[in-house]
Amino acid sequence: MTFADISHFTLDEKLRLFPAESRTLLRPALLSILQSKAGATNDPRKSGTLRSRRLHFLKFCYDMNLRDDYLMNGPDFPHERRVATFALYTVALATGRTIKGQYIKSATIKQYLHAAASFICLFTGRDPRYNNPSDTKMSPDIHATIAEVERHENVPNKLEPYTLDMQQHLEHHNIDTKAHRDGLWKTCEDWNSIGLLDGHRLSECAQTSANKNIGDQATFDGISIAFCVEDVTCYDKSKGRVSISDFLQNPDLVWRIKTGFSHRKNGNHGEEKLFIRSEKSPLRCYIRRMHSILSRFDRLIGITTT
Structure with missing residues (x-):
């Protein structure tokens, strides 16, 4: 089944809208709402791209021998590891380990990450790109790699010098x-x-x-x-x-x-x-x-x- 991207608000962010004593009881219902909202996209091409990028992330986990919990939703699975896994995935994307084996721009890297993160969120309720639910910027470990790619993109096109070699x-x-x-x-x-x-x-x-x-x-x-x-x-x-x-x-x-x-x-x-x-x-x-x-x-x- 292909899920559309979930809302910007993660499960934890929605839970904070309710009293602390109610969150444990409400969590399964809110998760069900998020999953119900994740219907199939109307655009077959976008649906295929979304599915391919999510499968690509799972293949990355397989290739890295991160096979103990593909959905990262086990009771003892720390959120810090989710973030670290996505930071490693960002490096892989930045070095050309993409679906077609080509280098991609920073904006496309973010789209890959969003596709994978929205999938993992369906099972964990936490966005693995962010250290904390209240953060407005991605984890520094992820942001640093994307910023480096952006830095190279912003270098103006110049003619290479003719060298002695x-x-x-x-x-x-x-x-x-x-x-x-x-x-x-x-x-x-x-x-x-x-x-x-x-x-x-x-x-x-x-x-x-x-x-x-x-x-x-x-x-x-x-x-x-x-x-x-x-x-x-x-x-x-x-x-x-x-x-x-x-x-x-x-x-x-x-x-x-x-x-x-x-x-x-x-x-x-x-x-x-x-x-x-x-x-x-x-x-x-x-x-x-x-x-x-x-x-x-x-x-x-x-x-x-x-």
């Missing part, structure tokens, strides 16, 4: 697959590597989707948003200027590169950053990566700037 994985992938030097994977490897060093955003160095064709550049106040060859200035060991064409022919000439950012999301347009050659870590060397980027551009498009 991701970059190393990409480098190993390109070695294992023998990625073409002018292909997408090698291009991403170079750009992502310098991105770890200069912290640029995609919107600060690339065309928009509306301007994806070569020569159709998106501009901001007449200045190209996309990264351009003109944004790179090369210097030798003595801080003398080195042309792009000489850099392409002999990358060892260049020891410093000053990169200009014509467009910045924070409004600091025209910002420049200086990068020094790294002999200790060639894969993390900005100079070597920029040489690879410019060489690829020269092979595919052609560089006319000197």
Whole structure:
């Protein structure tokens, strides 16, 4: 038999409406009233969900070897154990031990608990989610788990940062697959590597989707948003200027590169950053990566700037 959710008032709360000397005699009758009110729901879908969640709680008790009193209504069954059992059930729900084995939100966890608690209340007259009948909040042991789930839900969705581990994985992938030097994977490897060093955003160095064709550049106040060859200035060991064409022919000439950012999301347009050659870590060397980027551009498009 499927019972609908019982009233918010538990049996003990109703008993307190009567004189203390009458409560023992009235308890069976009041329990009968609560059980009589628990008729089948009119919505078959809700009825099925309610039944499934109650059976899920009983299965949890079975799996945890809590099989001595499934209904928790024995004469020696302490209410503290009911609350503790529901606290453990809350943790199980929060860690994905649900009907479909999926993580659920805090609101759904509360619905699971309400379905199970309303069933147990039919036999005990006490809501196992609350320490005392007069409490307006669930037991702290239960509330703490739900609050932790809510805390994670309230964290705003943010893009995950690109990490060094991701970059190393990409480098190993390109070695294992023998990625073409002018292909997408090698291009991403170079750009992502310098991105770890200069912290640029995609919107600060690339065309928009509306301007994806070569020569159709998106501009901001007449200045190209996309990264351009003109944004790179090369210097030798003595801080003398080195042309792009000489850099392409002999990358060892260049020891410093000053990169200009014509467009910045924070409004600091025209910002420049200086990068020094790294002999200790060639894969993390900005100079070597920029040489690879410019060489690829020269092979595919052609560089006319000197």
